Amino acid sequence: MNESAVVRARAEIDLAALRGNVRALRALAPGAALMAVVKADGYGHGMVPVARAALDAGATWLGTATPEEALALRAAGFGPDRARIMCWLWAPGGPWRDGIEADLDMSVSGVRALREVMAAARQAGRPARLQLKADTGLGRGGCQPADWPELVAEAMRAESEGLIRVTGLWSHLACADEPDHPSIQPQLGRFRDMVRYAEERGARPEVRHIANSPGTLTLPESHFNLVRPGIAMYGISPSPAIGTPADFGLRPVMTLKASLVLVKHVPGGHGVSYGHHYVTPGDTTLGLVPLGYGDGIPRHASGTGPVLVGGKWRTVAGRVAMDQFVVDLGGDEPPEGTQAVLFGPGEHGEPTAEDWAQAAGTIAYEIVTRIGARVPRVLLNERP
Numbered sequence: 001m002n003e004s005a006v007v008r009a010r011a012e013i014d015l016a017a018l019r020g021n022v023r024a025l026r027a028l029a030p031g032a033a034l035m036a037v038v039k040a041d042g043y044g045h046g047m048v049p050v051a052r053a054a055l056d057a058g059a060t061w062l063g064t065a066t067p068e069e070a071l072a073l074r075a076a077g078f079g080p081d082r083a084r085i086m087c088w089l090w091a092p093g094g095p096w097r098d099g100i101e102a103d104l105d106m107s108v109s110g111v112r113a114l115r116e117v118m119a120a121a122r123q124a125g126r127p128a129r130l131q132l133k134a135d136t137g138l139g140r141g142g143c144q145p146a147d148w149p150e151l152v153a154e155a156m157r158a159e160s161e162g163l164i165r166v167t168g169l170w171s172h173l174a175c176a177d178e179p180d181h182p183s184i185q186p187q188l189g190r191f192r193d194m195v196r197y198a199e200e201r202g203a204r205p206e207v208r209h210i211a212n213s214p215g216t217l218t219l220p221e222s223h224f225n226l227v228r229p230g231i232a233m234y235g236i237s238p239s240p241a242i243g244t245p246a247d248f249g250l251r252p253v254m255t256l257k258a259s260l261v262l263v264k265h266v267p268g269g270h271g272v273s274y275g276h277h278y279v280t281p282g283d284t285t286l287g288l289v290p291l292g293y294g295d296g297i298p299r300h301a302s303g304t305g306p307v308l309v310g311g312k313w314r315t316v317a318g319r320v321a322m323d324q325f326v327v328d329l330g331g332d333e334p335p336e337g338t339q340a341v342l343f344g345p346g347e348h349g350e351p352t353a354e355d356w357a358q359a360a361g362t363i364a365y366e367i368v369t370r371i372g373a374r375v376p377r378v379l380l381n382e383r384p
């Protein structure tokens, strides 16, 4: 790591916290295997180190959205002896054959994609590991109940021809982050029905799964024999409505820090940053934080985002620019180079990603995932 790169700003990734979170999640779902969801560069934390730490803590599956992410994991040394890897977001003409050769668990939601898998398996000369995705109510990916008989029939035919192995039956929850949401039990009921239907027609899946983080944390009846937590593994609650991270024994993994690059006195009535949406209420000091929307700091946090500087919470003054934003230090004069902590576990008075989510009108998932490639990730506690 280039030292000058960490002077401006850095995202510290505490892999001991991540391992602790995986252990906490396993304890909550003792009858299920754990798939660590590491898509989108491990929700911005770094896909490869997160995958390694999750496996060290007992995860046996890795989950990604795209096949490119899954293939990158295999290329990084996570062989089939170390982890099953599943990916679920396939475009027509996707790298099915590469997926078969890399021993990925692939997923289809319909017959068109299944036929692409069958053709790729013929070319590869070996069966594909294939999971069938059911739309039990999310209304996004997945096979509608009305189309399930056709997909199952075609899959069982492909299995009998030796082109695929149906390794999993799975679905995704829509509203599990809202306690007692009326869609939850109907989704679970439909999932049980769709699994039973496929098994009655001969499917012998290794895994049946529907639980994301909120399901893993709050709905034991959603665990089946595999859970797929993402955000909880990064120590963030899926929603304040279901509790804080600490309520579930989770600790935030990412701390985002920057160095104040300039501290200066300005008179009252001075406009601050583009558009002058903040005007100093009196003589004061301003601190310049070298992070902006080019680094994933939400521009919607203009005027609202919290930052810990010198033991005090300060607020983004005026607009977040591409590379920098300003905080009003209220006359304090911390030396240039003082650390500004945007978010972290919250254990030392700093804001959390959830605080930034509320400031920007979004969810904490988006806050951590969008932290850009220009911010170096500094790994802490890499060894178990």
Ligand SMILES: *Cc1c(COP(=O)(O)O)cnc(C)c1O
Residues within 6 Å of the ligand: 037, 039, 065, 088, 172, 211, 212, 213, 214, 228, 229, 230, 231, 232, 238
């Ligand atoms: C992202 C994702 C998950 C993980 O969701 P969290 O809410 O972060 O736990 C699980 N399953 C699928 C299909 C996903 O796309």
